[in-house]
Amino acid sequence: MPKGIFSIPPIDNDPIKSYAPGTPERESLQATYDKMWNEQLDIPMFINGKEVRTGNTQRVMPPHDHQHNVGHYHLGTAEHVKEAIETALEARKEWASMSAQNRAAIFLKAAELIAGPYRDRINAATMINQSKTAFQTEIDAACELVDFLRFNVKYMFEIYADQPDSSEGIWNRLEYRPLEGFIFAISPFNFTAIAGNLPASAALMGNVVVWKPSFSQIYSAHVIMDVFREAGVPDGVINMVFTDPQETADIVFKHPYFAGVHFTGSTDVFKNIWKTIGNNINTYKSYPRIVGETGGKDFVWMYKESNPLAVATALTRGAFEFQGQKCSAASRAYIPGSRWEEVKGHLVEQLKTVKMGSPRDFSNFMTAVIHEGSFDKLAAYIDRAKKSDACEIVFGGNYDKSKGYFIEPTVILTSNPHYETMEEELFGPVLTIYVYQDEDWKASLELLDKTSIYALTGAIFSNDRYVVEYASKALENAAGNFYVNDKPTGAVVNQQPFGGARASGTNDKAGSKLNLLRWCSPRMVKETFVSPTDYTYPFMK
Ligand code: NAD
Numbered sequence: 001m002p003k004g005i006f007s008i009p010p011i012d013n014d015p016i017k018s019y020a021p022g023t024p025e026r027e028s029l030q031a032t033y034d035k036m037w038n039e040q041l042d043i044p045m046f047i048n049g050k051e052v053r054t055g056n057t058q059r060v061m062p063p064h065d066h067q068h069n070v071g072h073y074h075l076g077t078a079e080h081v082k083e084a085i086e087t088a089l090e091a092r093k094e095w096a097s098m099s100a101q102n103r104a105a106i107f108l109k110a111a112e113l114i115a116g117p118y119r120d121r122i123n124a125a126t127m128i129n130q131s132k133t134a135f136q137t138e139i140d141a142a143c144e145l146v147d148f149l150r151f152n153v154k155y156m157f158e159i160y161a162d163q164p165d166s167s168e169g170i171w172n173r174l175e176y177r178p179l180e181g182f183i184f185a186i187s188p189f190n191f192t193a194i195a196g197n198l199p200a201s202a203a204l205m206g207n208v209v210v211w212k213p214s215f216s217q218i219y220s221a222h223v224i225m226d227v228f229r230e231a232g233v234p235d236g237v238i239n240m241v242f243t244d245p246q247e248t249a250d251i252v253f254k255h256p257y258f259a260g261v262h263f264t265g266s267t268d269v270f271k272n273i274w275k276t277i278g279n280n281i282n283t284y285k286s287y288p289r290i291v292g293e294t295g296g297k298d299f300v301w302m303y304k305e306s307n308p309l310a311v312a313t314a315l316t317r318g319a320f321e322f323q324g325q326k327c328s329a330a331s332r333a334y335i336p337g338s339r340w341e342e343v344k345g346h347l348v349e350q351l352k353t354v355k356m357g358s359p360r361d362f363s364n365f366m367t368a369v370i371h372e373g374s375f376d377k378l379a380a381y382i383d384r385a386k387k388s389d390a391c392e393i394v395f396g397g398n399y400d401k402s403k404g405y406f407i408e409p410t411v412i413l414t415s416n417p418h419y420e421t422m423e424e425e426l427f428g429p430v431l432t433i434y435v436y437q438d439e440d441w442k443a444s445l446e447l448l449d450k451t452s453i454y455a456l457t458g459a460i461f462s463n464d465r466y467v468v469e470y471a472s473k474a475l476e477n478a479a480g481n482f483y484v485n486d487k488p489t490g491a492v493v494n495q496q497p498f499g500g501a502r503a504s505g506t507n508d509k510a511g512s513k514l515n516l517l518r519w520c521s522p523r524m525v526k527e528t529f530v531s532p533t534d535y536t537y538p539f540m541k
Contacts, residue, residue: 002099009108011154013492014115014146019134019362026362029134032120033127033360037062041071043222045080045242048087049235052080060219063131064358064368064404070128073218076243081210081251084239088182088208089257091236096178096206100160104153107204110231111149114142122223126192127359129219131367131404134359136322137192139490141220144193147493148511152201155513159520171527176520178206180286181259183519184252185209186245186273188265189216189370190325196224197510198262199238205519207259209238212248214265216370249273253280260289260519264327264510266425267294267454267503289518293498293505295425296327296456298479298488299448301471302343303462304336304438310485311335311461312346318459318487319431320354320409323369328457328481328489328498331431332422334448336438344394351395351409358404368404369428375405378428381421382410385432390416394433423452441467445474456500457491459483480507 017025041060044051057072095103114122119142126132126141164172185198199211213221225240241248252258253276261277263270270292277288300318302311311333318330335343356366369375379399385391396408412421412432421432436444448458458479460471468484475482480500481491491498497512499505508515 002101006101008104008153008157011150013494014143014150016143017138019138026134029120029123030360033124036121036124036128037068037070037360039071040069041219041222043071043073043218045074045076046225046229046238046240047080047084048091048239049229052076054080058215060129062128062404063370064406066372066401066404070219073222073242076241078243078247078251080241081243081248084210084241085182085252085255085257087236088210088239091234092178092182092208095203095208095234095237098206100156103204103206104156106232107149107200108153110200110227110233111146113227113230114149115146118223118227122192122220122227125220125223129217130189130192130370131359132322133364133367134362137359141192144191144493145196145224148193148197149200151494151511152197152204152516155516156204158513159516164524169529171529173525173527175523175525176205177523179259179289179519179521181257181284181288182255183207183209183260183262183289184258185211185262186265187211187213187217187221189214190322190327191264192217192220192224194264194510195221198264200228201510201515202260202262202519203233203238205516207519208236210252211238211240212243212245213240215242218242245269249276253277254283256283256285258284258288259286261291262519263292263294265292265294270294270505286521291506291508291515291518293327293500293508293510294503295427295454296329296500296504297332297423297425297452297454298328298330298457299459300330300333300488301445301448301458301460301475302333302335302339303441303460303464303467303471304338305464305467306339306461306485307463308339308342309346311339312343312350314459314461314487315343315347315431316350316354316409318489320351320366320429321489323366323407324429324431325370325427326489328491329427330459330488331426332451333431333433334444335433335435336441337435338438340435347411348395351411354409356406356408366409366429368406370405372401372405374428375399375401375407378407378426378430381426381430382407385412385414385419385421388419390414390419396429417447417451425454442470442474445471449475449478453503454500455479455502456504457481457483457488459486459488461485477501480504480509
């Protein structure tokens with residue numbers, strides 16, 4: 001038990017390094033990238049503090065050079081999932097009663113390790129594994145993960161400090177208990193920071209975790225696990241398995257001590273998870289927490305009174321950074337007719353200068369998409385748009401998978417606001433634009449609001465404050481993260497808590513206190529100092 005009410009060390013956002021020519025960080029990251037590029041990593045699962053190798057290996061290849069090998073990981077079986085669950089439940093006996101300051105110290109140390117000695121390794125791994133440029137990697141694998149780990153500690157103590165009133169002779173206390181069972185963390189390929197945060201946020205609150213990263217992110221997930229181990233996460237508290245997703249889900253969701261799922265990924269997978277949990281509800285000891293941040297069809301809407309260059313820049317960055325594979329990436333835009341030629345001019349000018357290739361070449365703005373499945377799906381969308389009478393390819397439209405999975409930044413202009421690429425999540429460098437008549441701007445907002453099932457991020461551009469007021473109201477439920485005169489990507493922990501509504505997720509706002517509240521179950525303790533000894537009340541006299 002703590003013998004003090006401790007203040008925590010100062011917590012702030014991790015400063016972003018620039019990697020500009022001549023900086024020491026550029027040289028050091030490039031050296032680490034080259035070293036890792038030429039090594040073969042043997043990546044085990046991690047159960048009960050032990051490395052687990054099965055000999056059934058899958059190779060790890062960078063999406064921008066798919067014939068190159070940087071190692072392999074060991075695939076697990078149903079037995080490993082069962083072992084990870086049992087081991088976690090065993091570890092829970094001690095971890096759930098570990099004092100908050102010791103839990104906090106572990107994750108603060110993990111943040112320091114990533115900010116310092118592991119920074120190059122986790123960044124290089126993310127560049128190689130997920131084909132992110134140095135800057136996109138830095139704001140994800142280093143800064144955002146460090147921010148999650150540090151700010152979560154601050155939020156945890158704020159939650160613990162939130163206590164009810166007491167009256168004379170009575171002391172009311174809220175205990176924020178960990179959930180009774182284990183948490184299943186399922187992470188996506190696209191953000192190393194999310195992969196680290198899904199298991200870490202639950203574990204910080206005293207829970208034990210079975211973590212299944214995406215097969216396309218295992219190489220950088222391995223670095224996260226190394227950090228957790230060095231930071232002192234005890235054996236069995238976070239167990240990482242590389243197992244078939246459906247088979248893993250079948251085992252986890254049938255376990256009586258399944259206490260919650262912390263998911264980030266696509267909407268269909270999440271809906272399926274929710275259904276399975278519902279079907280198994282009689283199996284569980286408690287009602288499981290279901291937290292899922294899922295897909296998006298994120299928009300940029302422009303009013304005639306706004307800056308076309310600023311809109312074009314928001315589209316170039318918002319739609320094409322990290323090849324449009326951010327859940328927040330702009331993928332549909334609504335532009336007023338009178339400004340379209342200007343926006344198009346700026347956009348095409350900017351895209352003509354965009355270079356695409358390996359992230360090792362720092363002059364590249366874009367690299368490859370994550371895997372062949374994604375490449376083929378995107379190519380099919382582009383081919384259909386080329387053939388459609390409702391579409392014109394304004395920029396790009398070419399693709400090539402001979403060396404890596406490269407797709408040009410592609411802009412489609414459509415006359416059909418319900419064309420498939422205006423409605424569906426493509427998750428790639430494809431932006432579709434619909435031009436509306438200036439005078440129909442109110443109707444265009446209604447159209448935007450009703451066009452897709454998603455409501456993750458969105459941006460409006462207007463210099464007219466009445467229009468900002470109107471559009472903000474009209475689009476109140478169209479985005480969980482709403483931007484005025486800015487691109488819809490790049491949320492920062494503790495500044496723009498992140499999450500969407502409608503089919504985009506449960507909106508439990510990663511990077512805020514709201515998320516951590518899902519990983520505890522409060523117990524109210526009322527203590528009476530002098531207990532009554534007479535059962536009667538005065539009114540009875
Ligand atoms: P995905 O849904 O393909 O995979 C996510 C995870 O789910 C992976 O670990 C995968 O192995 C696992 N999975 C797949 N099938 C499963 C099943 N049947 N049961 C249990 N788990 C299963 O997503 P992805 O391609 O890795 O990531 C991209 C998606 O994630 C996009 O839809 C994107 O919008 C979304 N995303 C959302 C946010 C957000 O905050 N809203 C953030 C990042 C990514």
